[in-house]
Amino acid sequence: MRKLVVLLxxxxxxxxxxxxxxxxxxxxxxxxxxxxxxxxPHHEQAVVMAGLVDGAGASxxxxxxxxxxxxxxxxxxxxxxxxxxxxxxxxEPADHDMDMDGHTGMMTGTDLDSLAGLSGAxxxxxxxxxxxxxxxxxxxxxxxxxxxxxxxDARALAKDIIAAQQKxxxxxxxxxx
Numbered sequence: 001m002r003k004l005v006v007l008l009x010x011x012x013x014x015x016x017x018x019x020x021x022x023x024x025x026x027x028x029x030x031x032x033x034x035x036x037x038x039x040x041p042h043h044e045q046a047v048v049m050a051g052l053v054d055g056a057g058a059s060x061x062x063x064x065x066x067x068x069x070x071x072x073x074x075x076x077x078x079x080x081x082x083x084x085x086x087x088x089x090x091x092e093p094a095d096h097d098m099d100m101d102g103h104t105g106m107m108t109g110t111d112l113d114s115l116a117g118l119s120g121a122x123x124x125x126x127x128x129x130x131x132x133x134x135x136x137x138x139x140x141x142x143x144x145x146x147x148x149x150x151x152x153d154a155r156a157l158a159k160d161i162i163a164a165q166q167k168x169x170x171x172x173x174x175x176x177x
Contacts, residue, residue, distance in 0.1 A: 031148035033089045035141065035158065036080040038104070040091060042138055043073040043080075045106055049115070057119040061175055062127060066167065069131070072164060076157065077157065104175060107135020128172045135165040135172070 026131075050066035058066070084091050107130055115126050142158035142165075149155050 004116070017115065022160070028083075028087055028151040028154065029149065031145060032151040032154040033087060035145040035149055035154055039055065039138070039141055039161075040077055040080050040084075042104065042106065042134075042141065043077050046131070046134055046138075047077075048112070049107070049127065049134065052112070052116055053122075053127065056116075056125065057128075059121075059124050059175075062124045065131075065171065065175075068125075069168070076161075079153075079157065080149065083111040104141050105134040107134065112156050128176050132169055132172045132176075135169050138165050141170075160176050 047070050050070045053063050081091055083107040111130060115123070115130060117124055139162050142161040143159035145154055146162075151159065
């Protein structure tokens with residue numbers, strides 16, 4: 001019995017140590033950290049924008065797209081926060097400019113306030129236009145990760161973001177026509 005307990009303790013310690021190096025794709029670099037630190041608030045804003053759809057009299061297509069965006073990006077936010085924790089990096093770096101307005105597709109507070117004041121077809125048109133620009137910014141950030149990042153997991157997420165958001169961009173552009 002004592003040997004079994006010792007073996008279980010050794011396995012638990014070994015597993016815990018190995019797990020710490022595996023999460024977040026193992027090896028990473030500054031580009032991976034920057035990608036996660038910038039993509040988190042970017043995704044958070046997309047989720048906020050998706051939340052504006054409720055009560056705006058949006059079309060069924062826009063409502064479905066907003067739900068799809070939230071369902072995809074909420075778990076990605078959680079994943080990236082876990083990576084940053086595993087990498088001993090802050091979710092928000094100390095030198096981070098709190099105001100990312102206009103950065104890589106980010107909407108300004110004024111943009112979001114304006115959008116929140118719209119309804120119906122006018123809301124749909126503005127939301128689709130803003131979300132298209134927002135997604136294009138995310139694709140640009142993900143492409144930078146693919147060029148410069150080292151983490152296998154972060155690079156895989158970047159590929160997923162590019163594929164999903166390019167598809168959504170095409171859908172949104174189609175809805176705008």
